[in-house]
Amino acid sequence: MAATRKVEIVIIGAGPAGLALANWFRDSDIRVLLVDTKPGPTPRGKAEGIKSTTNEIFDSFGIGPQITAESWRLEEIALWGPRKDGGDGIVREQVIPDRAEELGKARESLLQQSRVEHHMLQNLLSHSSLEIKYSTGPTSVQIDESHSHPGNDYPLSINLARVKHDENQANGTQTANDLNEDGNIEEQIRAKYVVGCDGAHSWLRKQLDISLEGDLTDSVFGKSSRVVDMIPKTNFPDVRRVCYLRAASGTILMVPRNNKEIRLYIPVESGSALPDPKDLTFDRILAAARQIMAPYTLEAGAVSWWSAYRVGQRVGSHFSSANERAFLVGDAVHTHSPKAGQGMNTSIQDAYNLGWKLRLVLQGRVPVAPGALLQTYEAERRPVAQDLITFDRGYLKLFSASSAQFDTEFLRAMKFTTGLSIRYLPSCAVQLPRGVDALGPSLLKADLVPGKRLQDFQVVYQADGVSTRIQTRMQATGAFRVVVFAGDVANAELLARSQRLGEFLADPVSGLGRLTMARGDTSATWQQVPVEVLVVHCADRNRVSLLDWHEVYRPWSSDEGYDYWRVFADAESTHDGHGRVYERLELDGKKGCCAVVRPDGYVGAVVDVDDFQGLRGYFEGVGMLQAENPVVNDKS
């Protein structure tokens, strides 16, 4: 009989999705078991593109600087097409900045998946409530759906077995599917939740009987592709830019890799089948690339990898199952082509959406109807996957359009692939203003909208004038943030309003004090509050005196002093210019407003500064406060 033990969560698959999910539980005592049939960390992954919004996630995990330091910024996209005069060869048509204006920072960068995983993994290793087991996979899962969330029971039973790796076989890893036949169970795990981050051939998806919907045909340009990573010797001038090359003989997507390599994607044209594997040789791929790139030369230095692949564009019918006891994340529940660099990003973002919900529920912070919060994972992420596939289908058609149309379309595509157009639908975690049923144009005008990511604007600290970005300030601790856009508080009436709001925020009975105030005055206890209060005002900083304000805005610890870094100004910085937050978000400095920002950086609600019940209503809606009884159910 194998040993039995209990954990709160089993995560199947330690790739980008599984590691990102696990990172949500670092500073908690939630027991997480991460298993992967691989013998160890991925030595080499195919995905590489990192979008800015994914970098914000790394920042919130505290590993942004390491990843940024290692990664390569992509700044420009060059388009090459056939010569207009009918002669042979390609010419540069245009160079487009790789930029999304509203981001105000680099849009994408590039780092090997294995290095991204390395940093996420390192970030987990010092946290003892997390355990990672390689060469291990599940052989069965049983779920009793009748229990309430999160409950004291462990209604999932998962059997784990060791995987035998055959070192003599190049691709000698058993899949989790093989394990069923072995049956040499090593451990029986009792758990509260299971999450499948186990890739396109997901074992858990099959167990849950969730189907993928979509197609595997070759009808769309670019679905079958050859790919090469190599050091080029060439006189092609744009070898360190992202390039789309269109020639009579085919097309290439060329992406610079870390150091001195490039990657070439060379699609098999529509209607052609993938070549027979034994016909696929590096020399043939190189010959195809040379033909497209002529008159420029191309010789190969070291070649680190080449292959060919076909991608289906499919989405799972469900993202969760068994009364929200089991979830699927990333490639396990949607697949698409790698051209727009979405694979790793979407997987990490799926995981980021799910993680904080599981964390809050397991910590007992959602005593009221926790299942509803867990349901929002599928409700929020499945439409994103569907949109991605719609986008993916249309994306590469773009490159046959004329250059004139191209600009506008391409900019829109960049906004999409960066994730800036994502808007989650109303739910318990995304609440529209009272009396508003849907997001009309008037609400969408200002760029502070429930369901959208809070823009990452630059502010300066009231206390010291140091500039920072607001997303960097929002670490993945599981805390919500009430961001008070207090307006021009040099105006006495606006100052008085934010002081009254401060009293409400600190009031433990009828206000939010049970969520915002620490039980103890060390900075450690203040870091654990379920709701952190931040202020962004637009007054002249020299007319504002932070330490006169309500303590909720600048908590005091007798050992450690004030927390000076919760109040920001929308003001000129000494070295970094002006963030123009109020202007960019279209906020009225004479009125202000108050945004609830979820632990994942998305806006949960926007209310007036004196709409105390609107604020309270949000947290009642999420299930963190009882509507009848203002005292939070204290299970944490």
Add this chain to the structure above:
Amino acid sequence: MAATRKVEIVIIGAGPAGLALANWFRDSDIRVLLVDTKPGPTPRGKAEGIKSTTNEIFDSFGIGPQITAESWRLEEIALWGPRKDGGDGIVREQVIPDRAEELGKARESLLQQSRVEHHMLQNLLSHSSLEIKYSTGPTSVQIDESHSHPGNDYPLSINLARVKHDENQANGTQTANDLNEDGNIEEQIRAKYVVGCDGAHSWLRKQLDISLEGDLTDSVFGKSSRVVDMIPKTNFPDVRRVCYLRAASGTILMVPRNNKEIRLYIPVESGSALPDPKDLTFDRILAAARQIMAPYTLEAGAVSWWSAYRVGQRVGSHFSSANERAFLVGDAVHTHSPKAGQGMNTSIQDAYNLGWKLRLVLQGRVPVAPGALLQTYEAERRPVAQDLITFDRGYLKLFSASSAQFDTEFLRAMKFTTGLSIRYLPSCAVQLPRGVDALGPSLLKADLVPGKRLQDFQVVYQADGVSTRIQTRMQATGAFRVVVFAGDVANAELLARSQRLGEFLADPVSGLGRLTMARGDTSATWQQVPVEVLVVHCADRNRVSLLDWHEVYRPWSSDEGYDYWRVFADAESTHDGHGRVYERLELDGKKGCCAVVRPDGYVGAVVDVDDFQGLRGYFEGVGMLQAENPVVNDKS
């Protein structure tokens, strides 16, 4: 008989100066022995301010990001004075941005000396040719001055002894001076050079019989001072800004420290003596501070340190001795008040000036008259120390001037304390254009001047459009850089000029090829060239094709591909604006020029793009090439 062994350099003192010096030898096989009588790394140092130019040094050692991430930016300086209406108490007079316009980046930041030392020390530990011995000090030094530099002999003999630390005594560290009496020699070291980084009471300075010139009187405001580090509880609004407070009862310099502490310097007024040590209590210091800060309140949270001190303003008569076999660095050879945050910075900058010269001489890269290069250390750094003391004498008088004058004077002072006004005098390492004897106004007009630091401008890489700062690109490898400001190379004539220059730079016989070209085509061999070639052009990037240029501008390695990152454009960046290098340095884009940048980032010479003999003449002057014979003496 104690053991005897040989090292190239003995560094006495592992504080900021000694550690910075040692960092110059990291990737060499030069044996360096660093000794310090302390039992281990400094647990707490007093110095904290880091100027931008010192941060450039950390960048060049590869530890800039770590130090920047931990340090606190100082963005604003607030001046407070007596109320104008004659009432009691102080009012804010003005807030000045803590900025030096020409830097284009943060001017100063703050990090505890012990953390700065930590990062410099960590950076040394993986280099096996460096050894650090704590609890160890010298007891005697003998120098035979008759040998030539660097020579195969070890003309210095240094005895080392272990220091006994008395744990029961609060300040129980023996000084090196005590060691003479013990005489329990542990090791006899034979060395080529010795450097005293051993602080204000320098043992080596006394052995070399070098006197400090200057005074210890109390005649200048601020020479005697009380100092406190504590967590404040206050309603003073500028507690996280650098503040100068002037009240009838005294003055305070208030500086925010890491985390939530502040430091108060409370000078003892001119004419007063320091209080008797037994009268000096924390409560009295706090009472003095309260009186000055009224009507604002001040209570002390945790107090981590307080003291009183007196500083002499003195400079050593010599910075080197014994035919350039012995050197003194930092506090060992100049002392001044800490008010302008110059102590740690100047020590590190002294060491930075000396290190590369010793490195090149020891590597045999200066076969011709190496002593002349070593003499430039004193010639360059002694005037800096003298200027600093002149500045220091006048600095705090400034704060009694009216606010109107203050602005201009203070901005000039900020430029001085940042180190931007330093200009080394002509020598073998700083050469004026032929026919020019002194730096007239015409040469000083453009800000690319022999003897001054190369401005840290932003450029974008020709190959990929990524922006970078030029100083970040210049790692402390001991390499000189020839920076070719190639001008508008879309113009065929200018392109042809830089190609001809490329041929000269690569020519091993009559050009600089022996210094610029690697012997082997791996990137490792290319990283070891004594002179690295960089280009900054101002042409339209899309009209420049890097890979058509001469190989000296984009070396090829068959294993690793091209080095794409030696050619820069003065161009708009996708995300970071335009560096405007040609405009800021007042360079003529139709003509260009060529700068030799020394390993320490200072400009050694500026010549025309086609002045091949001017370029060659510089390296002959330094002693790296024989004037008669164009083949370098190959001892490395």
